Amino acid sequence: MKDPTLAWDDLRMLAQLAKAGGLDAGARQLGISSATLYRRLQSAERQLGVRLFERGRAGYRPTSAGQEVVALAQRMAQDVQTLTHKVRSRQAWPGGLVRLSVGDTWMSGPLPALLAAYRSRAQVQLQVCSSSTLTDLEHGDADVALRTGGVLPESLVGRRLAWVASTVYASKRLGGVQADQLDTLPWVGVDEALAHLDSARWLEQQGLGQQVCIRTNSLVHVHQFVRQGLGLGAIPCFLGDTDPELRRVFDPPRHWRSELWLLTRPELRRVPRIRLLLDALYEGSRPLLDLIEGRGA
Structure with missing residues (x-):
């Protein structure tokens, strides 16, 4: 048949x-x-x-x-x-393809310069995906991930790059904002997607949640709204300290710090193009530690 x-x-x-x-x-x-x-x-x-x-x-x-x-x-x-x-x-790229998963906050900060330096040393094609979870790395949809905080799955390996500091910033358009004026001004906050952040929990604990005039699921958005003078907002120091339109309202609280991890799957860590990216991001981030950890201001 x-x-x-x-x-x-x-x-x-x-x-x-x-x-x-x-x-x-x-x-x-x-x-x-x-x-x-x-x-x-x-x-x-x-x-x-x-x-x-x-x-x-x-x-x-x-x-x-x-x-x-x-x-x-x-x-x-x-x-x-x-x-x-x-x-x-x-x-076309003899070094192969490298897929990097990273939150959009880092792409608005120092990461593009570090990736440019890596590309100058490696004949690879980079594929950069914006994501804030580890499922893409665990499921094989990414080779390397840059992640902040959280509990690391046992299925992944990596190294800590830094402690990421955050604090509250105000636009210079608002004038000289003092720490004792927090309950008199509007705020830019985050939605449930980022409610786990220490800064987000602090905002609610201080009874300031009802003064939030706009909420978003992106710290990049918080940064942009704050610099426009819509209100006060908490963002990472590597974004706020490098923006001439912003000033700190108070020093970064120590308990707001979160760990920054560079992660991959065990079977990939010795692959040359992956090893080169891991080393490049680690070494390239060393001169940026003061900025990332809030000592740059």
């Missing part, structure tokens, strides 16, 4: 026939005769035991079953194109 599974050439033929809408046009696109295309269509329909195209004056139109087959062929064609692009990219 003949295998009912269609070959890729059959699927490509059916997709082209659907796109062309007729035997003659489809045959020209495929570089075969109309008779050959007709025979191949009949053979495909016999293999599957269903009618794939309706023949009429208006041309050839896929049936519901034909639409499913054509949709599959189109997805496969896209997958082939994607795979081809990846393979060609790897040929």
